[in-house]
Amino acid sequence: MDAQLDHQAEQDRIANVYRGWHGGAALARYAWHRPDVVYQQAMRTRVLSRLLANTVGTDLGKLRVVDVGCGTGGFLRQLIDWGATPANLTGTELQQDRLELARPRTASEVHWHCGALSVLPAASADLVSAQTVISSILDPDIRQRLAADMWRVLKPGGWCLVFDFRYNNPRNPHVRKVTRAELDSYWPGHRQQYQTLLLAPPVGRALAALPALVTETLAGLAPPLRSHFMYMVQKER
Numbered sequence: 001m002d003a004q005l006d007h008q009a010e011q012d013r014i015a016n017v018y019r020g021w022h023g024g025a026a027l028a029r030y031a032w033h034r035p036d037v038v039y040q041q042a043m044r045t046r047v048l049s050r051l052l053a054n055t056v057g058t059d060l061g062k063l064r065v066v067d068v069g070c071g072t073g074g075f076l077r078q079l080i081d082w083g084a085t086p087a088n089l090t091g092t093e094l095q096q097d098r099l100e101l102a103r104p105r106t107a108s109e110v111h112w113h114c115g116a117l118s119v120l121p122a123a124s125a126d127l128v129s130a131q132t133v134i135s136s137i138l139d140p141d142i143r144q145r146l147a148a149d150m151w152r153v154l155k156p157g158g159w160c161l162v163f164d165f166r167y168n169n170p171r172n173p174h175v176r177k178v179t180r181a182e183l184d185s186y187w188p189g190h191r192q193q194y195q196t197l198l199l200a201p202p203v204g205r206a207l208a209a210l211p212a213l214v215t216e217t218l219a220g221l222a223p224p225l226r227s228h229f230m231y232m233v234q235k236e237r
Contacts, residue, residue: 029205036208039215040198044163045078047197047230052082055159055193055232056127060084066125066153067091068117068146069133073102076110086110090125092117117149128154129161135175147186157237160187163230166196180231189233196226 031037056063060083067075070091080086086107092115093099099112113119128150137143150160164178180194198204199219207215219226 029201034208036201036204039208039212040204043197043219044228044230047195048078048163049082051161051193051195051230051232055191055234062088063127064088064125064155065090065127065129066117066120068128068130068150069093069136070102070112071098073106073110075129075131076102077106080107080110090120092120117146117153120153122152123155125153126155126158127161128158129163131161131163132165134162134178135165138174138176143182144186151187151235154235156235158235160189160233160235161230162232163228165227166229167200167227178229180229183231183233187233187235190236191234193232194229195231196223196229198228199225200227 032041052060060079063079063084065076065079065084065088067073067090070076070093073091076084076089076091079089086109090111090113091099091102092113093102094114096114099114103112130146130150134143134146137146154160162178162183165175166177166179168177169175183194184192197219199207199215203218203225204215207218
């Protein structure tokens with residue numbers, strides 16, 4: 001019972017944090033038209049497309065996907081643009097208002113679930129993704145529980161995908177970095193892909209007015225300045 005109460009308390013904490021953040025002044029720095037945001041999205045898309053092609057393959061039509069903490073559905077819409085079948089896609093969220101934004105923007109056949117991942121059937125997905133989700137969970141036991149649930153939902157031979165922070169943000173106590181060792185401890189997969197990407201946001205914003213080549217060169221030559229990672233691990237068949 002205590003574990004259930006702790007889990008619910010952590011879910012409530014996360015929901016309260018994001019309810020306070022969404023629509024607030026802090027969102028202005030992530031506006032879609034800002035040069036640094038445009039660059040980050042382009043880099044993220046390039047890395048994602050390469051990793052997916054090297055893991056699940058280039059034909060996404062039959063891929064069954066569960067996106068954990070799907071937000072307003074951006075990742076699922078990207079997969080649809082790349083050929084995924086909407087009826088094979090499921091987005092889960094803890095916040096109903098996020099799903100209410102996702103539904104009208106996304107193909108009607110996509111499935112949505114508000115609540116915990118534990119209700120989804122075992123071995124039902126070829127790809128399970130969690131993007132800037134694990135870092136939002138501060139309790140290590142609840143992180144472990146989410147990772148185990150993602151693995152349970154994944155079919156043998158399927159892949160987990162994580163996009164998240166490499167470093168703590170001293171200005172944001174509501175998130176905590178996710179380490180490579182932590183990821184490897186969650187999922188005993190036999191194949192992994194790991195790539196760092198994106199200049200730390202303060203650096204990216206400071207360089208936004210410069211030619212893109214400057215940002216690309218710095219990101220390439222100074223890996224410690226990359227603040228995020230993308231990780232994929234395959235479940236054994």
